[in-house]
Amino acid sequence: MKMKDTAILKFDNVHTGYPGKEIIKGFTADVFLGDFVGLIGSNGTGKSTLLKCLSGLLPTSEGKIYIEGRDNIGLKQRERSQLIAVVPQSFSIDYDFTVEEIVLMGRNPYLSYRDKESKRDYEIVEKAMEMTKTLKFKGRLFNELSGGEKQRVILARAIAQEPDILLLDEPTSALDIHHQIEVMELIKELNTEKGMTVVAVLHDLNLAARFCERLIMIQGGVVVADGTPAEVIVQKNLKKLYAMKMFIWNNRIFEKPEVIPVRVLKSHQTKKPLRIHVICGGNSASRIIEELDDEGHHITAGVLNEGSDDWLVCKALNLKMVEERPFTTISMERQQENMQMMKDADIILIADVPFGHGNINTLMGIEGLKGAVYLHTSCLNRDFTGGMLKKCLDRIALQKKIIEIGEYDELLEMFKRNEVQDQLFD
Numbered sequence: 506m507k508m509k510d511t512a513i514l515k516f517d518n519v520h521t522g523y524p525g526k527e528i529i530k531g532f533t534a535d536v537f538l539g540d541f542v543g544l545i546g547s548n549g550t551g552k553s554t555l556l557k558c559l560s561g562l563l564p565t566s567e568g569k570i571y572i573e574g575r576d577n578i579g580l581k582q583r584e585r586s587q588l589i590a591v592v593p594q595s596f597s598i599d600y601d602f603t604v605e606e607i608v609l610m611g612r613n614p615y616l617s618y619r620d621k622e623s624k625r626d627y628e629i630v631e632k633a634m635e636m637t638k639t640l641k642f643k644g645r646l647f648n649e650l651s652g653g654e655k656q657r658v659i660l661a662r663a664i665a666q667e668p669d670i671l672l673l674d675e676p677t678s679a680l681d682i683h684h685q686i687e688v689m690e691l692i693k694e695l696n697t698e699k700g701m702t703v704v705a706v707l708h709d710l711n712l713a714a715r716f717c718e719r720l721i722m723i724q725g726g727v728v729v730a731d732g733t734p735a736e737v738i739v740q741k742n743l744k745k746l747y748a749m750k751m752f753i754w755n756n757r758i759f760e761k762p763e764v765i766p767v768r769v770l771k772s773h774q775t776k777k778p779l780r781i782h783v784i785c786g787g788n789s790a791s792r793i794i795e796e797l798d799d800e801g802h803h804i805t806a807g808v809l810n811e812g813s814d815d816w817l818v819c820k821a822l823n824l825k826m827v828e829e830r831p832f833t834t835i836s837m838e839r840q841q842e843n844m845q846m847m848k849d850a851d852i853i854l855i856a857d858v859p860f861g862h863g864n865i866n867t868l869m870g871i872e873g874l875k876g877a878v879y880l881h882t883s884c885l886n887r888d889f890t891g892g893m894l895k896k897c898l899d900r901i902a903l904q905k906k907i908i909e910i911g912e913y914d915e916l917l918e919m920f921k922r923n924e925v926q927d928q929l930f931d
Contacts, residue, residue, distance in 0.1 A: 511538040513573055513670060513702050514559070520567035520726075521558040527566070528554040530726035536670075541696045541703045543717035545710060545737075547746045551726045552706040556672050559704075560591050573669065586614035590663035594675040596655065598647065604658050605643040608634055611665030633664040637691055653684030660691060671695065673705040677712065685709075689716045714738050714761045722746070738762040740821075750799065752821040772799040777926040782806065782850035782876065784843075784867050788814035789884075790856035793913045798822050800920065805850070807843040808835045808867055834863040843867060850876040851929055854916075859887035860894045868897040872904035877929060879908045879916065 514536035522528035528551040536542055544552045557563040559570055561582055570577035572588055580588075590611070598607075611633070612626045634640035637657040642650070647658060656676060663671055673692065677685040693716050695701045707713040713720055714734035722730040722737055724746055730737045738753060739762075749769040756763040781797055783790050783806045790806070791814050798804045807827030809816040819826045827843045829835050847853055853876040855868070871878060878901060888894040901907060910916045919925050 512536065512571075513538045513540075514704070515571040516555075516568070517571070518568035519555070519558065519565055519570060521554060521563050521565050522551075522726075523563075528726055529558065531568070532723070532727060533568075534721055534728055534731060536702060536704060538702055539696070539700050541693065541716065541718050542705070543713035543720045544704065544706045544723060545708075545713050545720055546723040550723045550746070552723055553674050555723070556591070556674050556704070556706060560589060560672060561585050583614050586666060586668075588668060589670045589672055590666040590668035592656075592659055592663050592671065592673045592676050594678050596659045601646050601648065603643065604639055604645055604647055604650070605630065605634070607647050607658055608639070608643075608661045608665050611662040614666060629667065630661075630665050633661040636664060636694075637661040652679050653681070653687065656680060656684065656688055657691070660688065664695065668701070670702045670704065673703065675706055675708060678708065685712065692716070710738060710764045711756075714763065715756070715759050734761050738764060752818065754817050754821070767795065768799065772796060773921055775801045775920065775923075775926070777923065778802050779851040779926065779929070780805070780849055780876075781852045781854060782847045783854045783856055784858065785815045785856035786810065786813060786858045786864060789858035790815050790854075791818040793854070793856065793916070794818055794824070795822065796913075796917060797920070798824065802920075805846050807846055808839045808864070835866055837866065840866050840869060844870050844874075847871070847874055847876060850874070852876055852925070853878050855880045855884060857881040857883040857887075857913075859889060860884060861889040862893075865890050865893050865897065868894075868901070872901045877908065877925075878905060879910060881913070882909050882911055 512535040516532050516534050519529055519532040608630045637660050639657050639661050677688055696703045720737040730742045750767040752765040753762050778801045780803045805825045806819050808829050809826050810829050810831050812831050827839055829839050
């Protein structure tokens with residue numbers, strides 16, 4: 506049973522680092538019995554340094570670390586190793602040890618140099634290998650294993666230590682996606698079924714959000730956010746750490762936030778930003794909305810059903826849009842809002858969106874607006890209105906020219922060459 510009122514680890518204003526360079530600059534946090542805590546943050550923020558300090562490899566220059574109520578400084582390495590096991594990013598050894606011999610090293614904290622491993626030690630080792638699915642190659646040489654197999658062996662060695670706390674420093678960084686999930690599932694099982702407290706440094710925000718029940722975000726050696734994945738993985742926090750554009754949405758399978766990296770380098774920045782209103786829906790315009798926004802244009806959209814992909818992108822980009830309830834026919838009230846939003850647009854882009862009786866009225870009144878009309882012609886093949894779409898477009902064409910595009914790339918090239926801007930401003 507997890508006892509969230511019991512602090513098994515306590516960091517009190519911890520400062521540490523290397524000669525001439527302080528990395529951790531006042532880290533304060535409690536880790537509770539049964540926690541699965543992910544330490545996240547950009548490179549150089551001190552995540553791995555903190556684990557080295559906790560495991561006794563680096564001294565604290567200021568502050569205290571308490572492990573199960575005991576001052577970390579006063580612990581002998583053997584005592585600390587009985588409480589904490591470490592799984593590093595990678596582990597290499599020059600000698601030809603078998604898998605069983607590597608895992609057996611996990612029993613060293615309980616043996617003096619005179620002691621030989623007992624029957625119980627071998628039983629613990631075998632159980633650890635069973636849990637990590639490494640028992641089948643216990644006689645193989647460690648250096649002959651694949652990266653994923655090696656990482657499972659090192660995890661088995663940590664389990665054989667019978668620690669109360671498991672520390673992991675980027676345990677999946679060198680693994681393919683299959684072995685990443687496999688290792689994280691094993692760690693989660695240790696946490697949920699064995700009650701082991703886990704503290705893991707993770708660069709992959711999606712793995713951290715999926716498997717950790719609590720995240721501590723570090724920047725500049727201090728805590729900048731601490732809470733559940735949903736509380737920590739938010740735009741305002743990520744902007745502090747990562748100089749890039751990214752989206753955050755809810756993964757509906759795991760009900761956890763998921764980060765979609767978009768771009769680091771800025772797109773070609775337009776010298777003549779336009780007001781562009783996009784008539785879209787579903788997932789018809791997510792890409793073009795993001796790219797035009799990134800180029801510096803002022804984008805609005807409507808009418809969008811809440812929860813659709815286009816709605817999520819607009820929300821992530823903080824764009825103005827007209828919203829309607831999910832699975833609801835677009836009301837005249839919402840269309841009036843849409844018309845109001847469109848009236849100052851330089852361009853009205855009719856995206857590659859399927860039209861039916863529920864959304865055909867988004868085209869009403871366009872012929873009376875000043876904006877130039879661009880039409881993605883693929884929407885003509887997605888007409889479920891019984892001919893109403895053609896009538897609407899014919900009505901618009903009587904009043905103004907409709908510029909047809911076959912692909913969004915075609916439109917982006919026109920913007921890049923300033924063809925669209927020149928036509929509007931000349």
